[in-house]
Amino acid sequence: KVFQAVVSCIGVDGTIYIIPKSFEIALNKLMSEIQSTFRGLGLLIPYCWKKGEACVVRGSDTVWYRGKVVAVNGSTLQVQYIDRGYLESISQCHLYPTTFYTGIPPFCIPCQLYKTLPMGNSWQQDAVDFLQELLKNEEVEIHVEELPDNPWDKLSISLYFGGISLSSFMAHQKYCVAEDSQDIQKLGLFAGDIPVSPSYILPPLPVPGDTFPVSVTHLVSPKEVYICLDPSKNLRKQSATENGTSSDSESLDKALRWCNKIAKSFPLVTNFKKELPCLAEYVDGLWYRAKLLSVTKFVPDILIQFVDYGTYLVAPMSRLRHIPYHLLKYPVQAVQVLLAGFRPASDDKNIERIPYSPEWSMKALWAMVDCVEGKRLSASILTLSPEVTISLYGDDKNLVHLKLIEMGLAELDE
Incomplete structure (x- = not known):
């Protein structure tokens, strides 16, 4: 059985x-009932608590929860929040004994990773802290592997976050080993672990002649730009199913959000091969999908391109990491296209030119930026080869390059 769950x-x-x-719906309904039934403080008169006794406990957030006494130490009790799993030592004045709701099973399920052996046969504190920071309150995908003999014991599961196997990742971090001795490289956790050269896949393009909404994510010149086919969300949802480790509802941006939590624990890129996919840290401190462009072993900085935006960056080697293999199954979001219908103005006297495309002035480039940045655009494909060529329309349904022609920065290309 496979289902989505939140780690409490x-x-x-x-x-x-x-x-x-x-x-979730049933739990929220129960919580509302508990808040209506119990108000104010806990039991203020003396009471002889017993281990295993049911209670409601008033948490630090002043919300009442179902609980169970697991230890009695004088005036302090150790209580487990049975619908959340966590333990807390708490004064008796924050508890109330009750037989209400005891017929309803706990909503949280205790689990253990299937065929995963912690180092030293028990999870060390640093591993527990790492799991807590990584998973608490996060939505994950659960694969039930083995049911316990006793229904109150732990469920044996495989857990996936953002398409990554938790067991594989924890083994890669040396927190545990897989009991079946499966080699971590055979799991294909990172693109650099597989023998064939990994690469990104291109998105399917609309049929030539059809008009479709786009956004411009990067301009190389007024005529060469990168577009995203869904302007409402640059990293749009993709169907993603690979070896049963991802659900159709998983999206690239969700997977990247997970990767950003753990990217600095990924291996550094050491094989500087042109076009090699990787994760790269941008100036905003976040990690994005990228590929290597200009590579030399003797220069510490590498020219890379962020494949979901088209933008370039010269990055030090320390900001490049191996990319998890499952991130390659999402098509790149930015498509390189040429805009049809215009060319540089032959009488453009502006001295400042684009260094890598001197036929265009910088003024023409900035004028095109003004025409497309933050605008609701649409496009129609004219040709697919040798380059993808499109007509690009502004939110007024006019061709965007007409503004440049009016300004004398471009001319019609018949």
Whole structure:
């Protein structure tokens, strides 16, 4: 069985507590009932608490939760929040004994990773802290591998976050080993681990002649630009199913969000091959999909291109990481195109030129930026080869290059 769940907490022993997404409505309804039933403080009169006794506990957020007493230490009790999994030592004045709601099973499920053996046979504190930081309150994909003999014991699962196997990743980080001795490289966790040269795939393009909405993500010159086919969201949702590790609802931006949490733990790029896919850190501190362009072993900086935007960056080697292999299954979001219908003005007297495209003035480039930046654009494909050539229309339905012609920065190309 495969389902989506939210990780509510990580136990001190590495137990992963999850709440299936399908339980959320029922849990929220129960929580509302509890808040209506219990108000104010907990039990203020003396009471003899017993281990295993059901209660409601008033959390630090002043919300009441279902609980169970797991240890009694004088006036302090250790309580487990049975619908969240976590333990807390708390004063008796924040608890109330109750038999209400005891017939409703806990909404969170204790889990363990299937055929995964922690280093030293138990999860070390640094591994537990890492899991807590990585997974708490995050939505993940659960694959049920083995049911426990006792229904109250831990469920054996495979857990995937952003398309990455948690067991594989934790083994790669040396926190555990796989009991079946599966080689981490055979898992293909990173693109650099596979013997064939990895590459990105191109998105399917609309039929020539059809008009479709686009946004411009990068301009090389007034005539050469990168477009995204869905302007409402640059990193749009893609269907992603590979070896059962991803669901159709998973999207590239969600996968990248996960990768940003752990990117600095990925291996540095050491094979500087042109066109090699990688993750690169942009100036905003976030990591994006990229590829290597200009490579030399004797220069510490590498020219890269962010494939989902078309933009370029000269980045130090320290800001380049191996890309998780599953990120290659999403088509690139930015498509390089040529705009049809115009050419540089033969009488453009502006001295400042684009260094790599001197037939165009910088004024023409900035004028085109003004025409397309933040605008609702549409396009129609004219040719697919040798280059993708399009007609690009502004939000007024007129060809965007007409503005440059009016300004004397371009002329019609019949």
